[in-house]
Amino acid sequence: MLAGKKILVGITGSIAAYKSVYLVRLLIKAGAEVKVIMTPSAKDFVSPLTLSTLSRNPVIIDLFDEQSWANHVMLGRWADIMVIAPLSCNTLAKMANGLCDNLLLATYLSATCPVVVAPAMDEDMWHHPSTKANLVILESFGNHIIPVEKGDLASGLNGEGRMAEPEGIIEYITTNFFLTRPLDGKKALVTAGPTYEPIDPVRFIGNHSSGKMGIAIAKELYHRGAAVTLVMGPSQYEFSAEGIAVVRVKTADQMYKSCHDNYPESDLTVMAAAVADYTPVETADQKIKKKSDSLTITLSKTKDILKSLGEKKNSKQVLVGFALETNDEKKNALEKLAKKNADMIILNSMMDAGAGFGYDTNKITIFDKSGQEFSFDTKSKTDVAKDIVDTIIRLYYA
């Protein structure tokens, strides 16, 4: 989505400038064309040499030197977007008041592209009325402000004022400026997390699924225009997001019911949950006491939600499942694709480094029912979700 986009990164004098090095690196990795402008004081925090090497372009700092004049008007017109990160309190005040004593400010004033800022400052400065007033002025100019985060600050204090993380800045600009919304008007149903099958009031059978993969898919589908319902098992993560209706369930049976309630309306369903395959036949009303040397719990099979949805699927619905395998990965994934009447199966192999439960990364291969196979490298779960949704859109909604 960022491939070929022209991005002007403005860096001001702030400790958070070290994160901009990584921001530039990520933008280049995503295929963007990047030019960096620094304020003179930003040079005290990060080196222009590092940034010019990473951006593959000379870093521009001065309005003019003895030989030449930097064409700030053309820079502002060249860019598809200008991202000022970090935005210091000082530059914020100057932008709000139209001051123009360096190249970054001159470019900002002549930019015809959208301008996004990621402020960074200490908590007290962040809460000062002049900062708030200046941010309101920037918003009134149509500039976009990426909220600061809470955490450790350069002062040694902990509070609000940290610049958003580079990944968050990329997500913000991608989502707000460069995404097409091919799923506008579509309804999506996503499952995430484990299920817990109760043994007694204090014990359950569960698994290590964190729900992160399903959450990332739900977010990505929403960003592409879908109205999303996320049915989520008892993950340790609290999750709520604008535009995503979250239904919390505990057991496989509750997940089954919620999925069937939502399925008739759903155009696209992605089953990322790690549903328990077996559940205790009986749940004790009271805590089971430690009496005998061994304990046998009889389990019965849970309903296969994906398979039951596959049996109901109509010709307009798209159904996507996962296959978590440790051996004979491709064969098992293809069997699940057929047995569950899915349109697509996403294989994660527990044998791949960085894939499976608990990791922030995943490695997938997608199989579709027409026999196509798409393999991807190990990536963050956010990027894996993009690959999955891109593939779904390409095959079914392009």
Ligand code: CTP
């Ligand atoms: N699934 C489901 N209901 C179940 C079990 C699994 O909907 N009771 C879904 C999962 O959400 C996933 C797909 O089926 O999309 C495959 O899950 P997986 O655990 O890999 O396979 P199983 O069908 O459970 O088979 P096995 O455990 O024998 O590999």
